[in-house]
Amino acid sequence: MDVQGYLAERAPRVERALEAAVPPARDAPQRLHAAMRHLLFPGGKRLRPALALAAAEAVGAPPERALPVAAAVELVHTYSLVHDDLPCMDDDDERRGRPTVHVAFGEAIAVLAGDALLAAAFAVLAREESDGSAECLLGVIRDLAEAAGASRLVGGQADDLEFDPNEADPLRIESVHARKSAALIAASVVGGARLGGADAATLERLRRFGEAVGVAFQIADDLLDEDEDDGCSLVRAVGREAARARAEALLDTALRAIDTLGDRAEPLRELARFAVRRGE
Amino acid sequence: MDVQGYLAERAPRVERALEAAVPPARDAPQRLHAAMRHLLFPGGKRLRPALALAAAEAVGAPPERALPVAAAVELVHTYSLVHDDLPCMDDDDERRGRPTVHVAFGEAIAVLAGDALLAAAFAVLAREESDGSAECLLGVIRDLAEAAGASRLVGGQADDLEFDPNEADPLRIESVHARKSAALIAASVVGGARLGGADAATLERLRRFGEAVGVAFQIADDLLDEDEDDGCSLVRAVGREAARARAEALLDTALRAIDTLGDRAEPLRELARFAVRRGE
Numbered sequence: 001m002d003v004q005g006y007l008a009e010r011a012p013r014v015e016r017a018l019e020a021a022v023p024p025a026r027d028a029p030q031r032l033h034a035a036m037r038h039l040l041f042p043g044g045k046r047l048r049p050a051l052a053l054a055a056a057e058a059v060g061a062p063p064e065r066a067l068p069v070a071a072a073v074e075l076v077h078t079y080s081l082v083h084d085d086l087p088c089m090d091d092d093d094e095r096r097g098r099p100t101v102h103v104a105f106g107e108a109i110a111v112l113a114g115d116a117l118l119a120a121a122f123a124v125l126a127r128e129e130s131d132g133s134a135e136c137l138l139g140v141i142r143d144l145a146e147a148a149g150a151s152r153l154v155g156g157q158a159d160d161l162e163f164d165p166n167e168a169d170p171l172r173i174e175s176v177h178a179r180k181s182a183a184l185i186a187a188s189v190v191g192g193a194r195l196g197g198a199d200a201a202t203l204e205r206l207r208r209f210g211e212a213v214g215v216a217f218q219i220a221d222d223l224l225d226e227d228e229d230d231g232c233s234l235v236r237a238v239g240r241e242a243a244r245a246r247a248e249a250l251l252d253t254a255l256r257a258i259d260t261l262g263d264r265a266e267p268l269r270e271l272a273r274f275a276v277r278r279g280e
Numbered sequence: 281m282d283v284q285g286y287l288a289e290r291a292p293r294v295e296r297a298l299e300a301a302v303p304p305a306r307d308a309p310q311r312l313h314a315a316m317r318h319l320l321f322p323g324g325k326r327l328r329p330a331l332a333l334a335a336a337e338a339v340g341a342p343p344e345r346a347l348p349v350a351a352a353v354e355l356v357h358t359y360s361l362v363h364d365d366l367p368c369m370d371d372d373d374e375r376r377g378r379p380t381v382h383v384a385f386g387e388a389i390a391v392l393a394g395d396a397l398l399a400a401a402f403a404v405l406a407r408e409e410s411d412g413s414a415e416c417l418l419g420v421i422r423d424l425a426e427a428a429g430a431s432r433l434v435g436g437q438a439d440d441l442e443f444d445p446n447e448a449d450p451l452r453i454e455s456v457h458a459r460k461s462a463a464l465i466a467a468s469v470v471g472g473a474r475l476g477g478a479d480a481a482t483l484e485r486l487r488r489f490g491e492a493v494g495v496a497f498q499i500a501d502d503l504l505d506e507d508e509d510d511g512c513s514l515v516r517a518v519g520r521e522a523a524r525a526r527a528e529a530l531l532d533t534a535l536r537a538i539d540t541l542g543d544r545a546e547p548l549r550e551l552a553r554f555a556v557r558r559g560e
Binding site for chain 1: 309312313359363368369388392394395399402403405407415419424426428434437438441
């Protein structure tokens with residue numbers, strides 16, 4: 001399967017859903033809306049939306065069914081990057097070759113733009129016109145609120161900020177990855193499958209798949225990152241070879257968790273391989 | 281009716297709901313959890329939760345039905361205060377006689393604690409064990425996400441930050457109040473009534489009630505605030521007497537919007553009078 005082609009084919013629908021969620025400016029202050037859109041358009045790989053669409057496909061539903069989840073998880077991902085880049089956090093001036101939101105719009109507007117992107121994620125999911133029954137949407141909102149909250153994404157970032165750079169225990173490093181990165185990736189996969197009508201056992205398999213892929217994805221990120229002194233990294237703790245082997249083992253765990261899903265899960269498997277091996 | 285007694289009687293249930301939403305510490309970093317709880321316990325008047333409970337009562341439901349909304353709106357209110365107090369925003373060192381969250385825990389943890397409180401608000405509403413049908417809960421989540429988002433709470437704060445202190449147009453001042461303060465107060469009332477099973481026409485009346493009370497509440501706040509040079513204030517634009525008269529007119533508008541609701545709406549009316557006249 002051609003993953004780049006798969007991503008490109010699905011991209012326009014994801015972009016339209018994100019455009020609808022954060023339009024150029026309505027009655028809100030124009031600068032706030034411009035700041036919300038600054039990192040959202042153009043975006044990155046849109047990997048999380050692609051995983052949501054492929055998860056719906058993997059359980060036999062049309063991928064479009066997962067569009068509300070695809071938009072919501074990208075909004076949460078974008079909010080977390082805007083806040084992570086702030087001077088009081090990672091203090092980054094550039095992202096994807098452009099000035100970060102606080103450099104372009106000031107720190108106050110960057111905090112508020114992140115806040116508004118997080119609220120917009122839940123607004124997208126709660127819209128009446130969304131496909132999916134109310135029970136399904138409520139399940140997605142519950143998963144996403146947990147994934148974004150104190151025990152997952154925000155907790156992982158708080159731990160990462162205070163992480164001892166000499167920490168050598170791989171389990172402690174993977175625990176930060178699991179919360180800071182993998183929880184939202186798992187919520188993308190599980191949310192897409194929920195709106196695709198998956199049963200509880202399938203959702204549980206996809207959750208294990210998403211969590212393993214998410215940690216492996218973060219290890220792949222650390223392998224790509226040339227600045228190994230930064231934050232919490234398995235590469236620094238165990239070396240490049242062992243980190244690469246661990247990512248492969250996690251990918252294998254992930255693929256085994258969904259081996260009963262058959263051929264229609266092939267795009268989801270290819271996305272996982274792409275996410276974990278993209279640096280090679 | 282004794283409003284203080286009404287608030288005191290309902291307070292323990294609201295406190296328990298908030299304790300359950302943000303427990304002392306689970307698997308999240310302890311400092312993050314402590315920061316989330318810093319401004320939440322002890323809280324302020326818990327006016328928004330009281331309005332949610334009284335709105336359920338006003339439409340003939342037991343007030344407990346509105347507890348998920350009561351907790352959620354207080355979490356959103358608390359998150360917005362934590363972020364408003366940040367050095368890059370209003371730069372406040374004290375609130376309710378105690379150090380603000382960023383003074384007590386540092387700026388990075390204060391940003392993250394606010395983020396986690398916002399996520400927790402949606403988690404509370406999406407919990408399966410909540411009362412109310414999934415459709416009702418989804419409606420509450422939609423209202424709250426809109427009230428917290430770019431065109432309401434966050435947009436009002438963005439406008440307030442850049443507000444020209446010489447602005448004398450009362451309509452422009454009230455537009456900031458409507459978004460920064462009244463939208464969340466209206467969401468408290470409408471959300472409580474939604475979980476109380478109100479029909480669409482009643483929800484619309486309660487929305488108008490909440491929006492008018494919310495703007496009047498903010499004017500009352502400005503009347504109580506001794507530092508009139510701060511931010512956007514109707515008192516500075518039109519003087520104390522005219523501002524007090526405007527608050528009374530808005531209270532009257534609010535009460536007339538719900539005059540068909542009968543005696544069981546009396547606690548809601550009393551809370552509105554208390555909110556608007558508390559400085560007198």
